[in-house]
Amino acid sequence: MKTVLIIEDNPEIRENTAEILELSGFHVITASNGQQGLAMVTDPVPDIILCDIMMPQVDGYEVIRQLKADPATASIPFVYLTARGEKNEVKLAMDLGACGFIRKPFDAGDLIRTVTQCLP
Structure with missing residues (x-):
């Protein structure tokens, strides 16, 4: 079972995202900041x-x-979850090493697809 860490300060979004992933067979841990x-x-x-x-x-x-500066965590796939999504933000996210970018609000299918595509 794959483990997903969700870093999200909005409790409702954090809990809903965790529930979607758990129902899809992932083990989920969460952080509020x-x-x-x-x-x-x-x-x-x-x-x-997954990080806001x-x-x-x-x-x-x-x-x-x-995370990318530490060899112990540098290879962990990283996906941004954000309500923002201007081109320059997406470019910065990818330049920093993110493998995905999900705009809120998102549907469960998009979430699962992105997570699955980014997993090794």
């Missing part, structure tokens, strides 16, 4: 990370920067 997500990324090491961009304390861009 970037700082908490970074602290949770090593035990257990997730197979993929705009969060208090540590935003999604800083989360991926820190």
Whole structure:
């Protein structure tokens, strides 16, 4: 069973996303902000990370920067979940190493497809 770490500050979105993934056979762990997500990324090491961009304390861009800088976490597939989606934001996300970009609101099929495509 693949483990997904969801880093999302909105509790409703975090819980709904987790439920969709759990119903699709994934093991899900969640963090309510970037700082908490970074602290949770090593035990257990997730197979993929879904992360919001705009969060208090540590935003999604800083989360991926820190993960990609650490050899222990650099290869974990990373997908942004965001309500924003301007071209420059998508480009920055991909330049930082994200393998996917999901715009909120999203449907369950798009979520599962993107997660499945990004998993090794």
